[in-house]
Each structure stands twice: as C-alpha cells, then as structure tokens.
Amino acid sequence: MTGTDMFGLLRGGLVVSCQAYEGEPLHGPQFMSAMARSAVLGGAAGVRVNGPADVAAVRAAVPVPVVGLWKDGDGDVYITPTLEHALTVVRAGADIVALDATSRPRPDGRGLAETIAGVHRAGALVMADVSTAEEGVAAAEFGADCVSTTLSGYTSAAPPPDGPDLGLVAVLAGKLDIPLFAEGRIGTPAQAARAIELGAHAVVVGGAITRPADITQRFARVLGETRS
Numbered sequence: 676m677t678g679t680d681m682f683g684l685l686r687g688g689l690v691v692s693c694q695a696y697e698g699e700p701l702h703g704p705q706f707m708s709a710m711a712r713s714a715v716l717g718g719a720a721g722v723r724v725n726g727p728a729d730v731a732a733v734r735a736a737v738p739v740p741v742v743g744l745w746k747d748g749d750g751d752v753y754i755t756p757t758l759e760h761a762l763t764v765v766r767a768g769a770d771i772v773a774l775d776a777t778s779r780p781r782p783d784g785r786g787l788a789e790t791i792a793g794v795h796r797a798g799a800l801v802m803a804d805v806s807t808a809e810e811g812v813a814a815a816e817f818g819a820d821c822v823s824t825t826l827s828g829y830t831s832a833a834p835p836p837d838g839p840d841l842g843l844v845a846v847l848a849g850k851l852d853i854p855l856f857a858e859g860r861i862g863t864p865a866q867a868a869r870a871i872e873l874g875a876h877a878v879v880v881g882g883a884i885t886r887p888a889d890i891t892q893r894f895a896r897v898l899g900e901t902r903s
C-alpha cells in the first residue's frame with residue numbers, strides 16, 4: 676500500500692494507542708491484541724503499538740494500519756531510539772514506524788535523515804514524534820512521511836501539562852504539507868474533534884481509552900475525596 680493510500684485510510688480518524696508496560700496487568704501481546712481488536716470494533720481507523728512482540732500480535736489481529744514503535748533504554752531518546760530498533764519494528768509488521776524526531780542526539784549517532792531513509796528502504800513509512808514546531812518542520816525536510824505531536828510536554832524535567840498541546844497542532848498544521856497527527860493527553864472526544872478542526876489529519880489517543888487503571892483512578896480519587 677502506498678503512503679497516500681495509508682494516510683487516506685487514517686484521514687479524519689482515530690488511532691488508538693494500545694500500550695502497557697512490563698509489570699502492568701495488561702502487559703503482553705495477548706492483551707494488547709485484544710485491546711487493539713476492541714479499539715477497531717469501536718471504530719478506530721488505526722492503532723499504535725509498542726514493542727516487536729505486541730506489534731507482531733496486533734498486526735495479525737487487526738486489518739487497520741499499525742503504527743509501531745519500540746520504547747527502549749533509559750536515555751532521553753527512548754521512542755525507537757536507533758535504526759536497528761526501527762528495522763525490528765518493520766520486520767514485526769508495522770506499516771508506519773513512530774520514532775523520536777526531536778533535535779536531541781540519537782544513541783546510535785545516526786542523523787534523522789539517515790534513520791528515515793533506512794526505514795524507507797525497509798518498506799515502511801515514518802511518523803516523526805516531535806515536541807516543537809521547529810522539530811516538525813525539520814522532520815518533514817528530512818523525509819518523514821507524517822508528524823505527530825507525541826513528545827510535546829515530555830522533553831523537559833517539568834511535569835507535562837494536563838491537557839493536549841492544541842496550540843502546537845494549530846501551528847504545525849499551518850506549516851506542514853505532510854499529514855499531522857495530534858497526540859498526547861487527548862482526554863475527551865471534544866478535544867479530538869477540536870484537533871481535527873485545527874488541521875490535524877488524524878488523532879492518536881492512548882491513556883483515555885486503553886489504560887483502565889488510570890481511568891479508574893480518575894473516578895476513585897474523586898469518590899475518595901467524599902469518603903469519610
């Protein structure tokens with residue numbers, strides 16, 4: 676499938692990020708493929724999945740585009756930090772590889788353009804996860820197929836803000852001529868719709884849909900305040 680076809684399938688739609696970390700009750704390919712199937716039943720146009728095992732299981736379980744990534748290492752750059760990680764994610768079956776496209780140095784010493792070219796040679800598309808408008812524009816110049824606002828709020832020591840960075844969505848939508856994905860802390864359908872109005876090609880939602888412990892905590896905290 677060409678990039679145009681792939682992004683056509685995602686236009687105006689919802690990509691559900693299905694991720695659970697090691698140690699969490701839902702960690703593991705069987706749970707994440709069930710989560711992805713549930714998302715597709717609910718109308719997801721695509722899914723975003725972490726790690727080769729989950730990517731392979733989800734690829735086999737759903738017919739929609741799979742955005743794959745591999746969070747690894749304890750450095751600043753942890754979303755698909757090297758070209759080798761990216762190629763492993765492609766081999767696992769991802770259509771699009773999401774990778775850190777911030778201006779920070781990558782641990783394998785490769786530049787972003789070289790990394791993107793390597794993913795293209797392996798037959799997949801690249802989603803550039805950025806934190807600023809400048810990084811998004813640079814990623815497009817370096818050959819990324821699409822940009823996502825994934826890392827806004829996560830590159831400094833300060834805790835991330837509560838809501839999504841819709842300001843960045845608006846600015847990048849005005850600067851890019853490749854698809855822009857709004858991602859990060861989108862917590863309500865209204866915020867997702869607003870991101871599309873502001874020019875996003877599609878919206879990625881994770882925790883608000885796929886993290887039941889966090890969702891439960893939001894309710895339990897409020898009730899806890901009223902319990903004696």
Ligand SMILES: CC(=O)N[C@H](C=O)[C@@H](O)[C@H](O)[C@H](O)COP(=O)(O)O
Pocket residue numbers: 692694744754825826829858859860861879880881882883
């Ligand atoms: C910053 C980072 O590492 N983001 C990760 C990227 O894959 C995921 O942990 C997020 O769940 C995903 O971006 C969706 O965002 P949210 O869960 O806020 O809807």
